[in-house]
Amino acid sequence: MNEPQILRVLVVEDNADHAELILAALGESPVKVVVAHVSDGQEALDYLHRRGACSAAAGEQPPDLVLLDLGLPRIDGLEVLRYIRATPQLRALPVVVLTTSSNDRDVLAAYAHHCNSYLLKPTDCGSLSELLATVLRYWTACNCLPEAAAGETG
Amino acid sequence: MIWQALSRVERSWRRLVDRFLPPVATGRAAGEADSSRLLVSVLLMVCLVLVALIAAWQLERQRSHVSDALMLCLLASFGLALRLVGRGRARLAAALALTSSWAVLCASGVWAFGLTDVALPAMLLPVMIAGLLQHWRAVALLSSLSIAAAWCMAWAQAAGILTPRAALPWPAALDLSGFLVVGTGLILVYGDHLRGQHDRLAAEQLERQRVEAEREALIAQLAASNEALERFAYSVSHDLKSPLVTITGFASRLGTDLSSGRADRAERYLDRISHAAGHMGSLLDELLKLSRAGRVLQTPQPVDLGDVLTELRALLQTRLEAAGMALRVDGYLPVVRGDRQRLLTVFQNLIENATKFTGGQAQPTVTIRCVELDMSVNQATFAVTDNGQGFDPAEGERIFGVFQQLRPQDDGLGIGLALVRRIVEAHAGRIRAESDGVGQGACFLVTLPLPCADEVALS
Numbered sequence: 001m002n003e004p005q006i007l008r009v010l011v012v013e014d015n016a017d018h019a020e021l022i023l024a025a026l027g028e029s030p031v032k033v034v035v036a037h038v039s040d041g042q043e044a045l046d047y048l049h050r051r052g053a054c055s056a057a058a059g060e061q062p063p064d065l066v067l068l069d070l071g072l073p074r075i076d077g078l079e080v081l082r083y084i085r086a087t088p089q090l091r092a093l094p095v096v097v098l099t100t101s102s103n104d105r106d107v108l109a110a111y112a113h114h115c116n117s118y119l120l121k122p123t124d125c126g127s128l129s130e131l132l133a134t135v136l137r138y139w140t141a142c143n144c145l146p147e148a149a150a151g152e153t154g
Numbered sequence: 155m156i157w158q159a160l161s162r163v164e165r166s167w168r169r170l171v172d173r174f175l176p177p178v179a180t181g182r183a184a185g186e187a188d189s190s191r192l193l194v195s196v197l198l199m200v201c202l203v204l205v206a207l208i209a210a211w212q213l214e215r216q217r218s219h220v221s222d223a224l225m226l227c228l229l230a231s232f233g234l235a236l237r238l239v240g241r242g243r244a245r246l247a248a249a250l251a252l253t254s255s256w257a258v259l260c261a262s263g264v265w266a267f268g269l270t271d272v273a274l275p276a277m278l279l280p281v282m283i284a285g286l287l288q289h290w291r292a293v294a295l296l297s298s299l300s301i302a303a304a305w306c307m308a309w310a311q312a313a314g315i316l317t318p319r320a321a322l323p324w325p326a327a328l329d330l331s332g333f334l335v336v337g338t339g340l341i342l343v344y345g346d347h348l349r350g351q352h353d354r355l356a357a358e359q360l361e362r363q364r365v366e367a368e369r370e371a372l373i374a375q376l377a378a379s380n381e382a383l384e385r386f387a388y389s390v391s392h393d394l395k396s397p398l399v400t401i402t403g404f405a406s407r408l409g410t411d412l413s414s415g416r417a418d419r420a421e422r423y424l425d426r427i428s429h430a431a432g433h434m435g436s437l438l439d440e441l442l443k444l445s446r447a448g449r450v451l452q453t454p455q456p457v458d459l460g461d462v463l464t465e466l467r468a469l470l471q472t473r474l475e476a477a478g479m480a481l482r483v484d485g486y487l488p489v490v491r492g493d494r495q496r497l498l499t500v501f502q503n504l505i506e507n508a509t510k511f512t513g514g515q516a517q518p519t520v521t522i523r524c525v526e527l528d529m530s531v532n533q534a535t536f537a538v539t540d541n542g543q544g545f546d547p548a549e550g551e552r553i554f555g556v557f558q559q560l561r562p563q564d565d566g567l568g569i570g571l572a573l574v575r576r577i578v579e580a581h582a583g584r585i586r587a588e589s590d591g592v593g594q595g596a597c598f599l600v601t602l603p604l605p606c607a608d609e610v611a612l613s
Contacts, residue, residue: 015396017426021403071392100395103388121399128403 007140010063011037012044012080013098014072018121022067022098025129031136036063041075044068045083048090062093065139067132068115070099070106081113094139232337297338375582382579386444389556394437400430437557440569444556447496447576454581456605457494459487459501459536463522466502470509477509477518484523488534491605492581500577503570504538504598513543513593525599532606533583538598544589545596553587578602 009026013019019037026035038044048062066084070077077097084090097110097118110118119135122128408423463483467474474481490497505520512518519541526535545553556572571587578585584601 015400017400017404017430018396020426021400021407024407100399101388101392103391105388121395121403123395123398123402128406 005140005143006032006034007065007136007143008034008061008063009036009136010044010047010066011035012039012041012066012068012072012077013037014039014069018069021128022132025132026136028129029133029136031133031140033136039073041072041077041080044072044080045075048084048093062090064094064143065136066093066095067098067135068095070097070101070110078109078113081110081115085114094142096135232340293338294342297334301334379579382576386556390441393557394434394441397430397434397437401427401434404430441556444569444573444576447499447573447580452493452495454491454493454603456489457492457497458489459497462494462498462501463487466498466505470502470505473506473509477512479509479512479518479520481505482519482521484521487522487524487536488527489605490534490602492602496577496580497602500574500600501538503574504600507570507598508538508540508542508596511540511543511596513595515541518542526601527604529604532604533601534604535599535601538600539595540597541595543596544592544594545587546592547589550587550589554585574598574600 011019011022011026013022016039019039023035023037026033036047038047044066068077068080072080075083077099081095081097084093084095094116095114097115098121099106099118100121100123102120107118117135119131122131404423404426408420408427411417411419411423460483463481467481470481501522508518508520521537521539523537523539524534525537526533528534554571554575555568557568575585578600581602583603585598587596587598589596
């Protein structure tokens with residue numbers, strides 16, 4: 001088993017209630033996480049580039065995982081995703097879309113822009129924590145694989 | 155006295171014309187159709203008189219076999235021409251009749267006046283060409299000129315100025331005139347008939363094109379409304395689910411807390427839950443309002459927008475004062491056609507929208523004026539212009555979306571402009587928003603139908 005590591009997660013979520021729920025769920029997960037939260041697409045890009053108000057909050061390295069909502073003010077979620085995939089130093093960043101839209105068009109568009117997975121915010125009780133715990137476990141495991149680590153640092 | 159007698163004659167003449175040449179219902183101007191019918195009838199009358207004269211004359215004099223043969227040829231060709239007209243080959247018929255007239259005239263010219271006198275047949279060539287071109291007035295004019303020329307020549311011959319090979323000046327001229335007049339008259343009558351038929355066909359073609367265009371427009375409208383419905387369903391599913399995520403999420407947390415004996419956060423969670431539930435309730439209310447707005451409730455009637463704005467000024471007074479906003483109506487606002495209450499909602503929402511987004515303007519103003527009056531499609535375009543916050547031109551379409559707000563901190567649910575668009579489109583109108591950018595003010599262009607002519611008369 002790999003030694004326990006801290007996963008840095010960026011949550012991009014404009015709805016304050018949803019953000020609170022996601023942050024609480026992440027906090028409860030068995031995987032240790034450092035969570036940063038931004039509330040629109042522009043802030044997300046600023047965070048990833050360590051610019052403006054986000055320069056202090058952001059660490060030296062890009063986050064290990066991005067939880068991205070789609071309907072965002074200023075810059076839309078899909079646009080953020082497209083930007084990440086088009087930027088060489090961010091391209092390998094794992095992006096999990098977490099949204100309320102179950103519309104095929106959104107799912108297809110998100111995968112067309114190379115999101116790593118597309119998850120629906122649960123509308124029944126009790127599964128957000130489990131869902132996010134699973135996601136975190138998965139990405140922690142991925143991060144421990146030598147290729148993934150090499151891919152990310154290189 | 156004389157004038158009265160003349161007008162009576164004219165009236166009875168018109169009655170006669172109406173009886174024998176019933177007017178053809180066509181798209182042409184009535185005056186033109188009338189004048190051409192009158193011309194034809196006059197010519198027919200003249201030719202009937204002439205034919206009677208010729209018959210009387212011929213009975214009294216020695217008839218020549220040559221002239222009889224020529225007459226028969228001409229009659230046969232006219233008969234054939236009539237058959238052709240009956241079968242719808244009118245151009246061919248006109249050509250046949252004119253060519254045979256011309257040929258017979260040439261023959262009689264040669265017979266009567268000798269080869270040197272080719273002026274008369276040559277004069278008929280233009281008549282023939284005019285007939286081929288279906289220019290009926292030219293046919294009438296040119297054939298009268300030819301007749302005059304024939305009579306002049308016959309007179310010249312009788313007076314000894316011309317010396318023909320065979321001395322038959324007057325009968326030849328008479329025969330010629332008679333046939334020419336009959337032929338011209340027939341051509342004109344059938345030309346008129348033909349033109350009526352042509353006009354009817356053209357009208358039918360136009361009607362078909364109109365129906366086709368109507369159908370295309372309907373299909374396009376259907377496709378557009380389908381697309382709007384899809385967009386609508388998408389927003390609804392997305393935005394209605396959002397509070398549900400909040401409710402179930404906090405409820406679940408509350409459950410976990412309570413089962414583990416913690417109650418300190420319960421109040422906050424309950425507050426979030428009830429807030430989200432309340433938000434969902436208002437979303438549903440607005441959706442209901444929106445779905446109702448798509449149906450025009452009352453039969454469309456003329457609506458005086460000037461009146462509507464006077465009413466709105468009173469209705470929105472407190473709101474306008476609170477925003478410190480001036481509402482101006484520039485120039486005259488025409489009467490449009492629609493559901494008054496719904497149209498009031500349109501302008502109310504647009505004005506309220508302006509009061510909401512003044513963008514910190516010291517002298518916020520919203521101006522309403524009519525910018526375009528297109529009588530060809532019976533539509534008027536109104537501009538609701540403000541000097542407020544404006545928007546990024548790229549967002550010009552998004553602001554009409556259901557639950558769409560350009561900035562999350564904006565108050566309201568983001569349904570006002572969606573409602574406006576729905577009402578305008580239910581009136582078969584259009585709306586679009588223009589802005590030069592954030593801080594540059596916004597302009598909403600609303601196109602609405604104008605009342606039909608009879609409705610204006612009634613109102």
